Amino acid sequence: MLERFIQELRTDDPGSETPAATRERLKARFAPGSTRRMTLLGMLVGAALGDLPPAGDEPLVYASTFGEGRALEDYLASFPAASPTLFQTSIHPSGVQQGLIGRQRSVGELFPQAGGRQLAVQALLTAMLAPAATVVLAGGEERGTWLVEANAVSDRTFAYAVRLAREPGPRALGRLMLTQEAVTGALAHPAWFERLHRRQPFDGAAAEGWRLQLAWS
Numbered sequence: 631m632l633e634r635f636i637q638e639l640r641t642d643d644p645g646s647e648t649p650a651a652t653r654e655r656l657k658a659r660f661a662p663g664s665t666r667r668m669t670l671l672g673m674l675v676g677a678a679l680g681d682l683p684p685a686g687d688e689p690l691v692y693a694s695t696f697g698e699g700r701a702l703e704d705y706l707a708s709f710p711a712a713s714p715t716l717f718q719t720s721i722h723p724s725g726v727q728q729g730l731i732g733r734q735r736s737v738g739e740l741f742p743q744a745g746g747r748q749l750a751v752q753a754l755l756t757a758m759l760a761p762a763a764t765v766v767l768a769g770g771e772e773r774g775t776w777l778v779e780a781n782a783v784s785d786r787t788f789a790y791a792v793r794l795a796r797e798p799g800p801r802a803l804g805r806l807m808l809t810q811e812a813v814t815g816a817l818a819h820p821a822w823f824e825r826l827h828r829r830q831p832f833d834g835a836a837a838e839g840w841r842l843q844l845a846w847s
Contacts (some may be wrong), residue, residue, distance in 0.1 A: 632758040632767075634794040638805040640678040641790045641827040642770075649700065649772075654788070667715075668728050669701045671772040674789035675755065676729020682791045684766045687738040691760075692726040692767035693753035695819050699770040699783030699807060726768055738762065743769075750822035751808070751837035757794055758808060764795045788823045804829070807843040814838055 634771040644652045649670050657665045659677045668676070671694070680705035685689050730737065739760075743753045757765045768791040774783025794806070813836035817825075825832050829846050 632755070634758050634796065634806050634809040635798045635802040636792055636806065637764065637795045637799060637802060638793040639790070639803055639826060641823070642674050642678060642788065642794075643823075644674075644787045646678070647787075649787075655823060665823050669698045669772065670787065671698055671700075671770055672726075672728030674772070674787070675721050675726050675768055675770050675791070678770075678789050678791035679726070679729050679766070679768055682766065683794055684737050685764075687762075688759075689739040689741065689760045689762050689765045690726065691739040691741045691743060691753050691757045691765060691767045691778045693749055693767070694771060695746060695749055695818065696771055696774070696782070696784045697744065698772065699774045699777060702775055703777055703783065718752075718823075727728070735773070737766075747816040747818055749819045750817050750838040751840050751842065754806070754808060754842070755840075756835070764793055767792050767794060769819065769823070788820065790823055790826050792826060802847055804844060804846040808836070809841045809843070811837055811841040812839070813841050817842060826839060 652670060653673060656673045656677050659680055667671060667750035705713065708716050732834055741756050743749060743756060745752055753767060753769060757767045770789030771787060773785060773787040777783040778785045813835035818834040831846060832842060832844040
């Protein structure tokens, strides 16, 4: 069994908020002018990490199924007169890197994770197997438009950052346990976010052969 304790947590669920409104809401969290080329996901994850900055020697695990899907959509929509600015945005560093670069913050190790239905447990396993005393797990998605039907982008926007520790400490928010068991099913990335955002308990299959238990203090 793998066990970790939630020390700190930040989440952002824009819901039906437009991308422009989300950017306007978050831009004050960054240095003036730095958000012009940042993606929506970069601003969301960067803001979450800004409230929960990793220490210099602390590993950081980053999870996103689709990454900068909306940025890619915007670039493709600019054809046939392809936009150089939108091209640069579409190949920008990942959401988590944008926030770190802008704040000139370093991390001990960076473990970027991508995947489908088992992404949540994949990222959790990476964080829980790290030998460090504390690990930051961050992730998110940005809502797309016309590529949603092709399941090539996310259908919702969200971001989170959580610090996991080996020891509970005096102010632990919750407890996570991963156990290898004969279970089937998967906890999708948006569903994992919901458990964090709403602080909902969970006890069930997180991925094939892995049972996740999440309890809040």
